[in-house]
Amino acid sequence: MGTVTSLFARWWNTVPALEEDEEEADATKRYRPLRKHPELFQARVPATWVAPELLEIVNACKSGNAKKPEICSALRVEVKDVYSFLCFSPEFVKLFVSEIENFYASGIPARRPNSMNNYGVIVNEIGMRPMITEFQQQYIWPIAKVLFPEEASQFDSHHSFIVRYTAAEDLGLDMHTDDSDVTFNVCLGYDFTGATLTFCGYMGAPDHRQATHVYSHEIGRAVLHLGSRRHGADDIENGTRMNLIIWSHNSAWRRAHPSRLRREYYSKEAGPPDPVCLSTSQSDKPGYTHDRDFLAYKEKPSGRASGRNRAWCPPPGKEYENFPDSDETM
Numbered sequence: 001m002g003t004v005t006s007l008f009a010r011w012w013n014t015v016p017a018l019e020e021d022e023e024e025a026d027a028t029k030r031y032r033p034l035r036k037h038p039e040l041f042q043a044r045v046p047a048t049w050v051a052p053e054l055l056e057i058v059n060a061c062k063s064g065n066a067k068k069p070e071i072c073s074a075l076r077v078e079v080k081d082v083y084s085f086l087c088f089s090p091e092f093v094k095l096f097v098s099e100i101e102n103f104y105a106s107g108i109p110a111r112r113p114n115s116m117n118n119y120g121v122i123v124n125e126i127g128m129r130p131m132i133t134e135f136q137q138q139y140i141w142p143i144a145k146v147l148f149p150e151e152a153s154q155f156d157s158h159h160s161f162i163v164r165y166t167a168a169e170d171l172g173l174d175m176h177t178d179d180s181d182v183t184f185n186v187c188l189g190y191d192f193t194g195a196t197l198t199f200c201g202y203m204g205a206p207d208h209r210q211a212t213h214v215y216s217h218e219i220g221r222a223v224l225h226l227g228s229r230r231h232g233a234d235d236i237e238n239g240t241r242m243n244l245i246i247w248s249h250n251s252a253w254r255r256a257h258p259s260r261l262r263r264e265y266y267s268k269e270a271g272p273p274d275p276v277c278l279s280t281s282q283s284d285k286p287g288y289t290h291d292r293d294f295l296a297y298k299e300k301p302s303g304r305a306s307g308r309n310r311a312w313c314p315p316p317g318k319e320y321e322n323f324p325d326s327d328e329t330m
């Protein structure tokens with residue numbers, strides 16, 4: 001990831017992706033002889049891997065008659081600009097999960113997908129990039145192009161990873177935006193309770209920190225949203241949740257919209273934030289906090305009593321009326 005993106009990531013509380021090597025990752029080389037299902041490492045997505053509903057949506061989108069947001073009944077509008085659909089067949093879910101379990105069992109070290117997730121795996125780095133690229137181009141892109149015509153005018157790369165949460169490991173993921181143009185997020189297992197996904201507004205919009213929707217993950221169902229939408233994974237209560245996330249990138253759109261990185265394009269906030277939309281930390285560094293008014297609405301998280309204050313949101317001049325004074329903020 002380049003400097004601009006890193007800066008963008010720091011400034012906007014975007015989840016930063018770690019750098020992916022141009023060369024074949026070490027994990028790919030080491031894991032190659034241990035692959036359990038070699039078909040997951042080829043540029044092919046057999047029709048038996050996808051749900052009939054996904055085929056229906058893709059066909060509707062390709063027909064050119066699809067109108068946003070009512071593409072077809074198989075596509076559910078969760079809330080404006082957040083969509084979900086049945087995506088993978090039980091056959092694929094079983095295959096994919098068993099491969100990931102096999103990778104974990106191999107003990108091969110894998111770099112983590114982002115600075116906020118300690119138990120995930122970058123699936124591109126274990127050799128799955130060709131299959132994911134095929135899935136992105138054949139299935140995600142035709143749908144995203146209809147739903148988000150500008151951000152998804154083309155997809156030319158992706159950062160794809162597994163996230164895993166259990167009560168004994170990572171419980172959830174703090175509020176953030178993604179370093180993606182369009183995010184695809186599908187649940188692959190297992191049994192769990194809690195672990196919903198809470199959506200707020202768009203980065204820099206007046207309702208940026210207003211709660212808009214709570215999505216409940218279901219195995220095989222995918223959710224699609226823009227990376228600039230603030231969201232967070234709520235704590236898991238029991239069991240284990242595993243999701244595959246594909247961050248699609250559109251370099252042309254990024255080049256054409258450098259302004260999305262600039263403070264002056266941030267709107268004044270309409271009102272005080274919903275506490276569920278407040279962001280504490282994307283790091284284990286104490287005191288690493290993103291929302292300037294966090295302490296006016298929530299307790300200081302334990303173990304974060306000191307340290308550098310990196311809070312930036314909302315930017316100066318963009319505060320809502322009666323923004324709490326500095327004694328109440330970090």
Ligand SMILES: O=C(O)CCC(=O)C(=O)O
Nearest residue numbers: 015163173178197233243
């Ligand atoms: O756990 C989830 O469902 C969401 C994870 C997420 O938002 C992310 O990894 O960027």
Ligand SMILES: [Fe+2]
Nearest residue numbers: 015177178231
């Ligand atoms: Fe995310």
